[in-house]
Amino acid sequence: MRRSMSQRVLVTGGAGFLGSHLCERLLADGHDVLCVDNFYTGTKRNVTHLLEKPLFELMRHDITFPLYVECDRIYNLACPASPIHYQFDPVQTTKTSVHGAINMLGLAKRTRARILQASTSEVYGDPEIHPQTEDYWGRVNPIGPRSCYDEGKRCAETLFFDYQRQHGMDVKVVRIFNTYGPRMHPNDGRVVSNFIVQALRGEPITLYGDGLQTRSFCYVDDLIDAMVRMMGTEKGFYGPVNIGNPGEFTIRELAEKVISLTGSKSKIERKPLPQDDPRQRQPDIALARSKLGWQPKVALDDGLKETVRYFRALLAQ
């Protein structure tokens, strides 16, 4: 039964945080998985445990260059995702989103594969409507430090919908809201990994601005489940679909939770708010609920406990 449903699935960015969890899930579902990554922010360590599996293959490749392989499904996740990493080489970030999308769409067109784009809540920028629904067009600065990521991802969405309209392709777009969990990069500057690592090391917790800005945090297992469900929706349903956890917290609340869960003696230290930092963010997931039959199951405290366990082990190495 499983073998007959088995597909050849390409995961770009498969050695990253989300990609490695997705590869694991697809292998568990019986699929043949090709993980493509240039290891810009991802690492072989994230997928070492999968290398022995006969249905798993790892390929070093940069998706800004053409890729000729055979596949039935493509999950396009390749792109640095944290502000520190995507701003380090912003031109490369835009190239990865735009040239990468063109190449993966070209590949999907030739192989007639179904292709899913990992887009982001950043397409909404610093939003004027709250919570964000998929029909909101966003408020994005086109020339600021976050633009390489935001506009790159917006252009990738444009390409997905134009390839669909122009070539009748089978595309899917999900907009991912802040997601956390084991295998986040310890130094990528994202808030959950920063706070946990700082708390475990007894260093000051760096709170940017007044800490009253909000985010909604989704645990990685919930997120992967939604992505797989989206890939399984009927042909003709393209999205975009928001996926994330609507539970909204201020960053100060997050800092306090992390201190209490780790039992740390760290103190909160205020730092300047980065430019264009969105004030609030919360997904409206009504569409995901109805089309994917999905909603997140993992509460923030439970997900944070798992993540703390992961970083504790990592820092002890």
Ligand code: NAD
């Ligand atoms: P990540 O940095 O851990 O993973 C990205 C992966 O892509 C890395 O393994 C990196 O080496 C690889 N990569 C980057 N440029 C590449 C290129 N040109 N060619 C091949 N591989 C390349 O980040 P993540 O959190 O796992 O994010 C995965 C995807 O999900 C990204 O597209 C990101 O924009 C999107 N996303 C993530 C979040 C989140 O909260 N984690 C939120 C919104 C969107």
Ligand code: UDP
């Ligand atoms: N491409 C790829 N793998 C394939 C097919 C295409 O990487 O299997 C790339 C190729 O570089 C091409 C791009 O995808 O430039 C877009 O392909 P498309 O067929 O849309 O356009 P064209 O070939 O006309 O540029």
Ligand code: UDP
């Ligand atoms: N943030 C913070 N301290 C940190 C890292 C981040 O206060 O050490 C804040 C940041 O200013 C933002 C929020 O936490 O308001 C989420 O930041 P992150 O970079 O994780 O994600 P994004 O801004 O892309 O949603």
